[in-house]
Amino acid sequence: SAFDFAPALFPLSNSGAGYTAIGAPSGQPLAAGGEGSLERHKTLTLWKGGLSLVVGLIIGSGIFSSPAQVNINAGSPVAALTVWVIAGLLAWTGASSYAELGSAMPLNGGAQIYLSKIYGEWAGFLFTWCAVVVLKPGSAAIVAIIFGEYTVRAFIGADAMDASIWIDKAVAIAGVILVTALNCVSTKVGTRSTDAFVLLKFFALAGVTVAGIIVAITGWSFEGKASREWKQPSFWVDGTKHNPSNWAVAIYAGLWAYDGWDNVNYVAGEFINPQKDLPRTIHTSLSMVVLSYLLANVAYFLVLPLATINSSNTVAVAFGRFVLGPVGSFVLALIVAGSCFGSLNATTFTSGRLVYAAGKEGYLPAFFGQIGFSKDSAVRLPYRPSRASRLTRFIADDGVGLFYTPAYAMMLNAALTMVYIVVGSFGTLTTFYGVAGYTFYFFTVLGLIVLRVKEPDLERPYKCWITTPIIFCCVSLFLLSRAVFAQPLQTLLVVAFILAGFPLYWWRMKGRNGGRGRQQELNWKFWERWTRR
Numbered sequence: 001s002a003f004d005f006a007p008a009l010f011p012l013s014n015s016g017a018g019y020t021a022i023g024a025p026s027g028q029p030l031a032a033g034g035e036g037s038l039e040r041h042k043t044l045t046l047w048k049g050g051l052s053l054v055v056g057l058i059i060g061s062g063i064f065s066s067p068a069q070v071n072i073n074a075g076s077p078v079a080a081l082t083v084w085v086i087a088g089l090l091a092w093t094g095a096s097s098y099a100e101l102g103s104a105m106p107l108n109g110g111a112q113i114y115l116s117k118i119y120g121e122w123a124g125f126l127f128t129w130c131a132v133v134v135l136k137p138g139s140a141a142i143v144a145i146i147f148g149e150y151t152v153r154a155f156i157g158a159d160a161m162d163a164s165i166w167i168d169k170a171v172a173i174a175g176v177i178l179v180t181a182l183n184c185v186s187t188k189v190g191t192r193s194t195d196a197f198v199l200l201k202f203f204a205l206a207g208v209t210v211a212g213i214i215v216a217i218t219g220w221s222f223e224g225k226a227s228r229e230w231k232q233p234s235f236w237v238d239g240t241k242h243n244p245s246n247w248a249v250a251i252y253a254g255l256w257a258y259d260g261w262d263n264v265n266y267v268a269g270e271f272i273n274p275q276k277d278l279p280r281t282i283h284t285s286l287s288m289v290v291l292s293y294l295l296a297n298v299a300y301f302l303v304l305p306l307a308t309i310n311s312s313n314t315v316a317v318a319f320g321r322f323v324l325g326p327v328g329s330f331v332l333a334l335i336v337a338g339s340c341f342g343s344l345n346a347t348t349f350t351s352g353r354l355v356y357a358a359g360k361e362g363y364l365p366a367f368f369g370q371i372g373f374s375k376d377s378a379v380r381l382p383y384r385p386s387r388a389s390r391l392t393r394f395i396a397d398d399g400v401g402l403f404y405t406p407a408y409a410m411m412l413n414a415a416l417t418m419v420y421i422v423v424g425s426f427g428t429l430t431t432f433y434g435v436a437g438y439t440f441y442f443f444t445v446l447g448l449i450v451l452r453v454k455e456p457d458l459e460r461p462y463k464c465w466i467t468t469p470i471i472f473c474c475v476s477l478f479l480l481s482r483a484v485f486a487q488p489l490q491t492l493l494v495v496a497f498i499l500a501g502f503p504l505y506w507w508r509m510k511g512r513n514g515g516r517g518r519q520q521e522l523n524w525k526f527w528e529r530w531t532r533r
């Protein structure tokens with residue numbers, strides 16, 4: 001591919017003083033080709049890691065717990081299913097747009113790279129600031145706490161769940177430590193654990209669907225009280241709401257379940273063939289997710305009375321109890337816990353790469369952009385495949401051994417996640433997440449259109465239809481505007497937080513014209529030439 005020639009285009013890389021100890025300094029081309037960088041050791045393809053990464057990250061807690069919010073605000077089952085379709089298509093249009101950007105600029109860091117390229121580096125910095133400090137660890141904390149809740153529920157019972165939120169939080173923290181450790185060991189261990197949990201989720205969602213259909217046809221269920229409500233046509237349409245704010249809230253609730261669609265772009269640099277596999281990964285995984293969410297929702301409607309769905313924030317567990325009794329609720333609780341754990345694992349993998357890219361860029365102290373634990377950029381265990389034990393071969397990445405991962409970056413992410421787990425007030429966190437997250441999605445996708453105008457000749461191995469980013473921008477603008485009116489004060493806080501990144505930007509960037517900074521700028525220019533080739 002064009003990018004294989006990158007190192008040849010950058011004769012400066014790996015020479016010159018100043019970055020022997022910390023690996024490549026900060027320019028993108030060095031990050032892409034430099035010694036001791038993740039992008040140098042590519043492992044991902046569509047089937048190996050890619051697909052399961054996206055599916056595994058997206059399917060977490062949402063589909064098992066948030067249908068109530070969607071239903072209540074949409075008003076009727078048909079409206080709710082429509083909301084699930086709209087939210088899914090929104091995620092999909094966003095992800096397709098990201099596929100175009102990512103295949104044109106296949107580097108680790110995702111929106112950080114695209115925003116810098118399109119609007120200037122300050123934009124990439126502001127995104128990184130929000131994503132590293134709040135968005136990534138905040139969303140991971142939410143998933144972790146839900147993991148804790150369901151684990152406790154499965155093993156200790158529902159009473160313990162109400163008894164102390166601190167038990168949940170302790171389990172959540174243990175989960176964060178475990179996934180971080182797994183992902184520090186090797187990329188293989190990280191991606192293989194994600195794979196395993198993706199299988200679990202698929203069997204779970206397929207199982208729910210099949211169980212729903214069987215119950216609907218036979219009318220049998222463990223407790224003998226499966227809902228027959230769905231047989232009335234009015235069940236599906238009665239109560240549909242017509243107010244746009246209700247729909248906005250419903251869509252927001254659905255969007256949480258689809259969230260994470262942008263994450264594969266953080267690791268674009270580790271795809272062996274990103275130009276081809278990134279778009280394929282995105283389209284395959286999003287179609288699978290949308291389909292499985294719709295089927296699961298239909299199954300809930302077939303089995304459970306509407307009142308039960310709408311009054312529960314653990315709809316999957318209720319489903320399990322209706323179909324298989326206590327065993328069913330235990331199994332489903334365990335499955336939801338596993339699903340969240342897998343999502344947490346995948347998010348650790350991608351967030352680590354985002355922080356790592358920020359370290360390489362010089363946005364964060366350089367050691368966050370370092371591989372492994374040693375100061376020497378590439379920590380290679382004396383590892384030869386031929387002599388290695390079976391176990392080592394199973395867990396170590398070919399050719400580089402153990403700990404060839406952005407360990408410090410993932411630890412920073414884990415530390416922040418734990419802080420949010422401990423202080424976590426989710427009301428604020430979710431608002432922040434929605435508003436700040438979608439602000440950046442909006443500007444990134446808008447940037448796709450800007451870039452098409454500004455740089456029509458940029459090599460774009462994958463081009464989405466121009467309607468795709470336009471639809472995404474319109475819908476996300478609508479959602480954002482509702483949030484601004486509904487919660488003006490919180491929105492103001494979010495804006496203030498984003499802008500607080502500016503002083504930091506000047507502080508981090510002021511050294512740029514001397515020493516390492518100059519090198520960085522040079523690389524940046526080279527990278528521009530390279531991508532424009």
Ligand code: ARG
Pocket residue numbers: 057058059060061062063136139140143256257258259260263343347
């Ligand atoms: N969609 C996931 C869920 O349903 C949440 C993903 C959180 N986002 C993230 N970037 N980790 O739980």
